[in-house]
Structure formats: structure tokens, C-alpha cells
Amino acid sequence: xxxxxxxxxxxxxxxxxxxxxxxxxxxxxxxxVGAYRDDQGKPYVLPSVLKAESKxxxxxxxxEYAGITGVPEFTKAAAVLAYGADSTALDRLAITQSxxxxxxLRIGGAFLARFFPGAKTIYIPQPSWANHAAVFKDAGLTxxxxxxxxxDTIGLDFDGMLADIKAAPSGSAFLFHACAHNPTGVDPTPDxxxxxxxxxKAKGHFSFFDMAYQGFASGNIHQDxxxxxxxxxxxxxxxxxxxxxxxxxxxxxxxGAFSLVCADKAEQKRVDSQxxxxxxxxxxxxxxxxxxxxxxxxxxxxLYDEWLLEVKEMADRIITMRAALKExxxxxxxxxxxxxxxxxxxxxxxxxxxxxxxxxxAKEHSVYATRDGRISVAGITSENVGRLAEAIFKVKx
Ligand code: PMP
Numbered sequence: 001x002x003x004x005x006x007x008x009x010x011x012x013x014x015x016x017x018x019x020x021x022x023x024x025x026x027x028x029x030x031x032x033v034g035a036y037r038d039d040q041g042k043p044y045v046l047p048s049v050l051k052a053e054s055k056x057x058x059x060x061x062x063x064e065y066a067g068i069t070g071v072p073e074f075t076k077a078a079a080v081l082a083y084g085a086d087s088t089a090l091d092r093l094a095i096t097q098s099x100x101x102x103x104x105l106r107i108g109g110a111f112l113a114r115f116f117p118g119a120k121t122i123y124i125p126q127p128s129w130a131n132h133a134a135v136f137k138d139a140g141l142t143x144x145x146x147x148x149x150x151x152d153t154i155g156l157d158f159d160g161m162l163a164d165i166k167a168a169p170s171g172s173a174f175l176f177h178a179c180a181h182n183p184t185g186v187d188p189t190p191d192x193x194x195x196x197x198x199x200x201k202a203k204g205h206f207s208f209f210d211m212a213y214q215g216f217a218s219g220n221i222h223q224d225x226x227x228x229x230x231x232x233x234x235x236x237x238x239x240x241x242x243x244x245x246x247x248x249x250x251x252x253x254x255x256g257a258f259s260l261v262c263a264d265k266a267e268q269k270r271v272d273s274q275x276x277x278x279x280x281x282x283x284x285x286x287x288x289x290x291x292x293x294x295x296x297x298x299x300x301x302x303l304y305d306e307w308l309l310e311v312k313e314m315a316d317r318i319i320t321m322r323a324a325l326k327e328x329x330x331x332x333x334x335x336x337x338x339x340x341x342x343x344x345x346x347x348x349x350x351x352x353x354x355x356x357x358x359x360x361x362a363k364e365h366s367v368y369a370t371r372d373g374r375i376s377v378a379g380i381t382s383e384n385v386g387r388l389a390e391a392i393f394k395v396k397x
Contacts, residue, residue: 030368069096084222084225154350156188180213188227241256248307333393
């Protein structure tokens with residue numbers, strides 16, 4: 001008899017690391033990784049995280065379930081981190097712990113699919129993190145794109161973005177990357193954010209922020225939260241997905257939060273009850289270990305201060321590697337303008353290289369990254385940056 005699953009088609013491969021693994025060249029470079037690496041190219045566990053984890057273990061807590069919305073000391077502190085300690089949003093905020101940033105987006109997507117008035121559509125930037133469209137579609141939303149990236153300037157298509165915000169039907173939902181846009185590394189300036197906010201307000205749009213890199217982008221948690229806080233200060237009741245994967249290096253612990261700023265306490269209560277109804281059949285309640293670690297950092301002043309320094313250290317290493325790559329290309333005599341490498345922000349840089357040039361980088365120079373020309377700056381080290389500059393120079397000139 002035919003198998004029950006005989007009709008299941010083969011899906012496309014999800015990861016690109018296979019070719020890198022198969023390459024025997026000892027100096028091969030993997031710039032496809034979506035996680036921070038230290039200057040030796042090794043995964044990095046933050047010392048503040050190790051201390052917080054020891055503290056959690058020493059406390060000999062039990063392993064009972066958290067509530068549906070997670071560990072309250074964690075979500076409370078996560079909200080303060082994002083919105084700011086003096087934010088008026090804090091006492092009318094519906095918030096739940098989530099399975100990292102992805103899970104926060106998924107809960108938010110499901111909430112919009114159920115309760116967003118009008119079209120169940122969300123506008124995401126073109127391009128965006130590849131998972132955005134998938135997560136929102138699976139949550140039941142229709143996904144549309146707004147202009148974001150200008151490939152001629154390797155910068156922001158600010159006019160196109162504003163035009164699309166204005167062209168969308170009034171009261172549409174927009175997804176914004178709060179900082180360190182993935183995959184382009186191109187962020188609006190504070191002044192551009194102010195203009196975006198005004199355009200969003202004029203059309204009565206709803207804003208959903210994805211903040212996967214708070215602190216990791218500029219090295220300053222307040223600076224990276226500027227867009228979110230500005231929108232809230234201007235009266236937007238935003239939705240927010242937070243992740244602690246990058247800024248605390250807690251990737252596999254899957255720790256994040258989803259929050260919705262509500263009009264008042266009564267609305268918060270109603271929204272909170274519906275968030276629970278969404279979460280309960282998905283996974284009942286979230287894992288506690290990562291939440292306890294993040295909570296220990298956020299709620300212990302000495303650990304918090306140490307963590308701030310470590311986030312800045314990671315951000316600074318990335319910024320230094322950007323400068324070293326640009327300088328390397330210039331020293332080799334490249335006639336191209338590489339200033340976008342240092343003006344972009346966060347873990348990823350959009351090189352402007354074509355898919356064919358990226359193939360050539362892999363085949364001839366054992367440098368691996370996605371074909372869209374995105375490189376993970378986290379994979380660059382003091383040792384390999386020279387060879388990387390040479391490889392890019394040979395491919396592009
Ligand atoms: N949003 C963006 C823009 C991201 O780049 C990422 C991580 N690559 C995420 C969300 C979510 O990651 P995680 O689920 O690991 O927190």
C-alpha cells in the first residue's frame with residue numbers, strides 16, 4: 001500500500017552551511033552565520049550571562065510551570081528595557097514572554113489575524129528578514145511589501161518608503177525593524193523616523209516593531225530603542241517583538257517578549273486575556289530557564305551594568321570589523337565607494353555584490369554567504385579580514 005505521506009513534496013533546503021562544511025580549505029570564511037562570533041571566530045557566552053546563570057542555579061528554584069505569559073519578573077524588566085523606565089506605556093502594556101523574537105512575531109501575527117480591524121494584511125519592508133513573510137502568513141495574515149532598499153545607493157529608499165506608507169489604505173498594519181535592519185543593515189536616521197512617524201500617523205496606520213537587536217546595533221540600548229520610544233511618545237499604541245538572542249547571546253534559550261501598548265487598563269485586561277487564549281493551544285506556557293537568566297541580568301544592578309558593557313563590546317567589535325573591511329578594500333586600490341559598509345549598522349552588511357559575484361566568492365575564495373550579497377560581519381575577524389578584502393577586491397574590483 002502507498003505510504004500515507006507519499007504525496008509530501010520535497011521542500012527546498014533551509015540552510016546554506018552545507019557548502020561551507022564540505023569545503024576543505026583551512027582558511028575558509030563563513031559569513032552566513034546569524035550569530036555573534038568573537039575575534040577568534042568562536043561562539044561567545046557573555047560573562048554576565050554565566051554569572052546570572054550561576055545565580056539562578058545556586059538559588060535552587062523548582063521547575064514548576066510558569067504562567068501562560070511567562071516569568072513576570074522577566075517580562076516586567078523586558079518592558080522597561082524596551083520602552084524606557086519612565087514610559088507612560090508601562091502601566092497599560094499587555095506583555096507575554098515568547099519563544100524568542102520569532103515566537104513574539106508569531107503571537108503578534110495571530111493577534112492581528114484575529115482582532116485587527118479591516119484587512120488582515122501586514123506591510124513588511126522589501127527586503128526583510130526572510131522569516132517575516134513566512135511567520136505572518138502562517139499566522140493567517142496577508143503579506144504586502146513596502147519600498148525600503150535602494151540598490152543603486154545601497155541605502156534607504158526613503159522617498160519610496162514614505163510613498164508606500166501614504167499609498168496604503170488608511171488604518172493598515174506596518175512592520176518596522178526597530179534597529180539594525182536585517183538583511184540590509186540600513187536604518188532610517190532619527191530625523192527620517194520622525195517623518196515616518198508623521199506619515200504613519202497621518203494615515204492612521206498601526207505599527208508593529210520587531211526589535212531583535214536592542215543594544216547590539218549601536219552599543220547603546222536607548223539609542224537602538226529610539227524609533228519604538230518615539231512612536232509611543234507620539235501616541236502610537238504599538239506592538240513590539242523583543243528578542244534576547246543577540247543582545248544577551250541567549251540564542252538557543254529562546255527568550256523574548258511580545259507586547260501591545262493599550263489605550264488604558266481596561267483594554268489591557270481584555271487584550272491580555274486574548275493573548276493567553278492564543279498562547280495556550282500553541283505551547284501552554286514558555287520555558288523558564290532563559291527567562292530566569294535574563295531576569296537576573298535585568299533586575300540585578302551589578303549584572304545589568306556588566307551586561308551593558310558586554311553588549312557594547314560586541315557592537316564595537318562589529319563596527320571595528322566594518323571599518324577594517326572598508327579600509328582593506330581601499331588599500332587594495334578599489335575604486336568603488338564602500339562607505340555603505342561603515343554607515344550600515346548591526347550584524348549584517350549588504351555588500352552590493354551580485355548573486356554571480358557571491359558564487360564566485362564561494363567557488364574561488366572559499367568565502368560563503370547568502371547570494372543576495374549579505375555578509376554577516378560577526379563572521380569577520382582581525383585575522384581573516386585581510387583575506388576577505390582581497391577576495392572581494394578580486395571579484396568586484
Ligand atoms: N527579527 C529579525 C529581524 C531577526 O534578524 C531575527 C533573528 N535572526 C529575529 C527576528 C528572531 O530571532 P529569534 O527568534 O532567534 O529571537
